[in-house]
Amino acid sequence: MIEVAIQKNIKTYNGNNQLLINTTFATNTITQIFGPSGAGKTTFLKILAGLVQPEQGYISVENEIWLNTRIQINWSPQKRQTGFVFQDYALFPHLTVEQHLLFGTSDTSYVQRLLAIGKMQAFYRHKPKFLSGGQQQRLAILRALSTKPRLLLLDEPFSALDYALKQSLLLDLKQLFTELQTTCLVVTHHPLETEGWAEHSFALE
Ligand SMILES: Nc1ncnc2c1ncn2[C@@H]1O[C@H](COP(=O)(O)OP(=O)(O)OP(=O)(O)O)[C@@H](O)[C@H]1O
Numbered sequence: 001m002i003e004v005a006i007q008k009n010i011k012t013y014n015g016n017n018q019l020l021i022n023t024t025f026a027t028n029t030i031t032q033i034f035g036p037s038g039a040g041k042t043t044f045l046k047i048l049a050g051l052v053q054p055e056q057g058y059i060s061v062e063n064e065i066w067l068n069t070r071i072q073i074n075w076s077p078q079k080r081q082t083g084f085v086f087q088d089y090a091l092f093p094h095l096t097v098e099q100h101l102l103f104g105t106s107d108t109s110y111v112q113r114l115l116a117i118g119k120m121q122a123f124y125r126h127k128p129k130f131l132s133g134g135q136q137q138r139l140a141i142l143r144a145l146s147t148k149p150r151l152l153l154l155d156e157p158f159s160a161l162d163y164a165l166k167q168s169l170l171l172d173l174k175q176l177f178t179e180l181q182t183t184c185l186v187v188t189h190h191p192l193e194t195e196g197w198a199e200h201s202f203a204l205e
Contacts, residue, residue, distance in 0.1 A: 001027055002151070002183065006047055006057035010040055019043060019054075023202060027062060030177065030184040032194045035204030041187040042087065044204065045153040048185070049084050050077040061151060061183075083149035083182075085157045089140040091128040097139055098124040104146025114142040117172040119165065133160040138169070145176065152177070154186040158193060170197050 002025040010017050019040040025031050033041055046052040048059065050066070053074070059067040066075045092100060097120055101111045115121045118138035128136055137160040144152060158166050174197065177184055188194050191201065 001025070001062065003058065003060045004048070006044075006054040006059070008040070008043060008047060008052070008054040008057070010043060012038060021204070025183065025185065025202070026200060027183045028177075028181050029200060030174070030186060030194075030198040031200040031202055032191055032198035033185055033187045033202045033204060034189070034191045037189075039204045041204055042155055045084070045155055045185065045187060048080075048151070049082045049153055050075060050080045051084075080151070081147060081149055083144035083147060083152040085140045085144045085152075085154045087155045089128075089136050091136060091139060091143075093128055096125050096127055097131070100139055100143045101146045104143060105148070110148075111146070114145060117169065117176065118142045119168075134162065134165065137161060138165075141169075141173075145180075145182075148180050149182060152182050152184045154184065156187055156189065158188075166193075170194075 004024070005022045006019070008019040010019050021044060033044070035041055043052055047054050047057070054069070056069050057067050065073050066080055067073060095103065098111065101114055105111060115124055118141065120135065120138055120142065123131060123135060128139070131139065137157065141154070141157055161169065186194055186198060
């Protein structure tokens with residue numbers, strides 16, 4: 001189980017606001033997170049990854065305490081080892097597709113498997129600027145999986161994919177998550193897109 005209780009001041013165009021989240025997530029499952037634009041979905045994922053600090057908070061993952069501001073526990077992003085797919089992908093411009101994946105693992109057969117899951121075998125030597133938007137998005141997902149993360153945080157990860165590609169990717173990802181025992185939190189503007197795939201939903205008001 002993942003337990004979260006956080007309070008974060010967020011700056012909006014019409015002043016300051018508070019992001020208050022107090023909930024639990026089941027591990028080894030997929031939870032979709034939705035809510036209106038500006039509600040704090042991206043900020044929440046970044047807090048879980050350790051990239052943004054809340055004013056007060058507690059995060060535990062399977063009884064490991066990642067954050068407890070009351071007693072100054074705050075694991076670094078490196079120690080939390082989450083996989084993260086950013087909305088803007090954050091790819092490395094100078095690395096090829098294959099090098100992106102080898103950055104996270106030295107297991108070359110796993111790299112081949114990831115390339116197959118993303119239908120990226122033909123592009124393994126390409127750098128990001130020679131990839132389409134959908135190919136870049138798939139690479140961002142594969143890179144996040146290259147480290148076999150326990151917790152995978154996806155921020156609008158399927159927005160650039162066509163229907164057929166998305167369906168086959170969703171199936172393959174679910175199989176991989178089961179094997180790796182990965183817990184996945186996925187932010188989406190289109191809950192219908194991941195309905196049926198995600199086992200749980202969480203609404204951020
Ligand atoms: N590190 C930060 N510290 C304080 N406020 C922040 C920080 N990062 C973002 N914000 C503010 O928090 C609010 C929520 O932003 P966020 O990107 O998390 O929303 P969102 O729900 O993901 O939105 P969208 O659906 O449009 O992507 C915004 O008003 C933003 O300006």
